[in-house]
Amino acid sequence: MESEGRNGKKLILVPGPFQGHLTPMLQLATILNPDSSAHPNFTFLCIPDGLSEEEVRNPDLMGIVLRLNVNCESSFRECLTRGTNHMEPVDKICCIIYDAFVYFSEAVVRDLKIPSIALHTSSAATTIVRPILLQLKAQGHIPIPDSMLQALVPLHRPLRFKDLPLSNFGSLDYFLELVVLVSNIRSSSAIIFNMIHCLEESPLAQLHQQFQVPIFAIGPLHKLAPTSAVSLLQEDTGCISWLDKQTHNSVIYVSLGSIAHLDQDQLSEMAWGLANSKQPFLWVIRPGSIPGSEWIESMDEEFKECVKDRACIVKWAPQKKVLAHDAVGGFWSHCGWNSTLESIGEGVPIICQPCFGDQNVNARYLTHEWKVGLELEGEIERGTVERAVRTLMKEKEGEEMRQRVLDLKHKVEVSIGDGGYSSHYLSELVELLTSF
């Protein structure tokens, strides 16, 4: 993706191929675009990934990312070289900003002597603890033994070993190889984080020690670029009209993001927990996210009948609008980093059900550091779900979380306002880009 700046120089942005990676990169592009109202200065270029249908369907996401990085390097090089011959000379490219997961782009521009900046789309806390996984592997502690799981990770409170960002997709070796490649910034001039200074002051200080280049903590990006349309799936806007008919803070919004899957038992326990809570709910169930079902045809008819007057189930929602809606009083989330920032940005407390990777870190911070979330641990079971929904939506404990997250929302607004940390880091980033 190319964007042309006022000096006529081009900025190239290379996003990662998942919703949770694409979204922050497009938001960053919108912020950096000198005419963000019309996007006339964006050009989208496709880089062939060379993956077969069968490879794309493989559940080993880490293996796919590794292969994609190998496959894309030559096509990206060709794309830039073609640009050199037919569009703009390389010296007209001021910089590339690449998602840390698509590090192939850095290798190409290093050869072409173009400056680069990495964008990390997870939290600062996740980034600083990733190297611990490599130490544990070297010590023979991965898989992490049961006896260690509940222990706190030294120097990384409030994280326990069980909260470390391990992937459960496919091969562990692929995952650890990716950790090394993603953590290495090679020749990049700086790193951008989609983060909020006041939430992650301590991890940010540790990042400054870990990396010897400028770090720009610019976030939450969705608040700085509120208008960008970034969904890969079609949003069902009908759920907003449904929300319009619900009362203030009455609805629990349920979504497990763009990657997580549920089995039939988990689906059924979630459904009955929600039904028994008697709370209105808006539930996103992605088509294909329940193995063996196209969508919700396999769901219990008795459940559908029981909740028909207080439930809205959609395939994909305009999440930021949903969280900003007056009727939404809680979010049952997998705690992806974008969802975490979006919920805090709208002052909505969370029921945390992390599925894998950095979601574990985010959930622990939500529940034990910022204290704006309730943890759903272990197997999903309808009684636990019912209690968690009631606690969050109806009880004093939930109300206290709501007050705390509203305080954080206010701090976010200060951070993105004039003189705030995010604004300050953004100005520094722009200064660096214009110096290239």
Ligand code: UDP
């Ligand atoms: N999202 C959305 N509609 C939905 C569910 C999710 O627009 O129905 C968006 C959400 O706003 C967020 C992104 O998808 O920006 C999910 O990213 P996140 O990092 O939370 O989780 P991931 O999908 O990467 O696991």
